[in-house]
Amino acid sequence: MNKLLVICGPTATGKTNLGVQIAKKFNGEIISADSRQVYIGMDIGTGKDINENVELSIKNQELGVENQNLTIGFREKEGIPIWLIDIVEPDYVFNVGEYARLGKMIINYLWSKNKLPIIVGGTGLYIKALTQVLPNIYIPPNADLRKKLELMTVAELQVELKKSNNDWFTHLNISDKKNPRRLIRAIEIVSWKKNVMLNSFQHLNIYKSSFQTDQGILKSIRQAQDDNLTIGLTAPLNDLFRRIDARVEARVKAGIIAEITTLLKNGFGWDLASMSGLGYKEWQEYFKALSVKRIAFSENEELIQKIVATWKKDEYDYAKRQLTWFKKEKHIQWFDTSQNGFENVVVQLVGEWYTKVKQG
């Protein structure tokens, strides 16, 4: 019986800790659903919660991954494997499609070994991509087309999309209709589909194979969907913010500045998607100031304090956005982590669910 457990929720609620605890009890392994922790060498800023002394255990061959740019395997925490961390270099343009393909392979692999896959993370779209069928995410990007479209204004993009598929445009919500990134993606999808119809069977085959794997796995997921369990961890906002404060401060002490220094030295620039994420982009100001002139110690301290404050605020905003996303998901069973002993309740719930599945 193939089952999936999901642990989601905003940042700083202790998802990984709980995941590890449950994995130990129920023969599980963790699959990280975190869009930033996939980058190698970005550990402190993304808050990777792993045993640093244990190297990545690489499983490319076992899983049959051909892409040379992807390193697929697991890190671990307290002996529990955590998959989908440290997959690519920071200058690799990673995306949900690739994540879903890899994640589903791993789910299959774990099932074949009679393990319980536990998806743990805060990236809502990534979780959705593993637990549902989203065919469009496998349609590859078209660099040439994007280059052209990126020069256009929102109004021009709207016209372009209406021209190629008016229904598609009509069905977009009001926010996406004004979002250049989404408009470009929509045009790209429509054009890809037209192309495939017209000529290129090669593309179609790549797409089909991804999609079929997807459906194959999803069939198993669907069969037991009623038994799927999604745990959501949260806390009152003030509580959450205080935990975020502590986490951010710990990361500064752990050496975020040194980590970024190394990344920059290795040639990874501020324009990369990876470097423009939370925990990194805030520091650009600091490094710019350093490169322009030598700054005095007190001035330095002042700047760091200012950046830390911005970082905290950005984390608050992020947590709120995550809550907005997860609020819509009706099947989540929520737990308030500020309540003492909530772990026991969760573990008991998982236990009941797990044994029921085992017998059923």
Added chain:
RNA sequence: AGGGCCAUGAUGCAACGGUAGCAUGAGGGUCUCCAAAACCCUUCAUUCAGGUUCAAAUCCUGAUGGCCCUG
């Protein structure tokens, strides 16, 4: 107690005498490929009292508050 400058949302700014706008903040939301991203929506203001004018944030007078120069 002489002279000059200024007064606009929570903050920083803008508006030839003619629809009070922008950025930031705050709150809410969207999302099937950059998702720790990108985008959308909402919220809040002309210091006060008079005057001129069809019309005043804008011009005039006074009050109050702030900043600067000179004793």
